[in-house]
Amino acid sequence: MKENDTILIAGGTGLIGRELTTLLRKKGARVRILTRGESKPEKGIFHWNPLACEVDPKALEDVTVIVNLSGAAIGDKRWTKKRKKELFDSRVGTTECLWKQAADLPSLRHFLTASGAVCYGFENDDKIYKETDPFGTDLLSQITEKWEAAADLFESKCTVTKVRTAVVLDRNEGPLPKMAAPIRWGVGSSLGSGKQAMPWIHLRDMARAYVFFIEEQLGGVYNVNAGNTDNATLTRVLAKVLKRPLWLPKVPAFVLKLLLGQMADELVLKGLKADNALLLSKGFVFQYEDLETAIREVYS
DSSP states (O other), rough: TTTTTTTETTTTTTHHHHHHHHHHHHOEEEEEEESSOOOBBGTTTTEEEEETTEEOGGGTTTTTTTEEEEOOOOOSOEEEEEEHHHHHHIIIHHHHHHHHHHTOOOOOOOOEEHHHHHGOOSSSSSSOOOHHHHHHSSSSHHHHHHHHHHHGGGGTSSEEEEEEEEEEEESSSHHHHHHHHHHHHTTTOOOOTEEEEEEEEEHHHHHHHHHHHHHTTEEEEEEEEEEEEHHHHHHHHHHHTOOOOOOOOOOOOHHOOOHHTHIIIIIIIIIOOEEEHHHHHHOOSSOOSSSSHHHHTTTT
């Protein structure tokens, strides 16, 4: 971390943003957070309205690094037409807004954007996708492709890093609490075939990866996942850690399709594996490489 770094985080109040903010401040960095609420400069919080592309100008003063973690959660709501637009606008729109606001910043040297490891599509469960593989053709792949294309606007000005994020393991947000609830009640089970692959990462490692990219000034595209698992294995390990039995049969695919619609077909019932060799080759070391160890720490 450079001594004079001022880091602006969009989406800083979200899961990864909160963890990253804490870690950066422990390292002595000056961190500012963009929020839709009112500005509180004394707390490092500044107002923005990405839909109208309005940003408190004080948030941008002397900023050297921008991290865009904005994006509506892909699994929180049924994918209605309105929700699909929200998924798109909260990613592509926010990135384009940040470019409009930051294009003339003389101090900016690094732009980092969240992206998704889901970008490769779900056509092949056995393939382990590398960063050089093409985008898929499903909804999430298309959104991610346009998301990353928006980030390319910054390439004329500074280093750009695209962080293709895996499923983040956390106790209170993401997939684990949704899976843990029925397991705790004794009615947990895997979904569909249970074979759908899933790249994963512990929340702490996710934040550490962003710090690593900033400190090493690394640009490019990176899969950021500690490993790959599948739905049945994740369910079984979670039940083991929570000390609950699994006795019910798998939830049939048709039930999930009725409940979730398109989301079931493109997210829940299909999966993919991501290769993390590029990140490892740059010298990053995961603290949590074993799935059970990671989940035990989450629930410790």
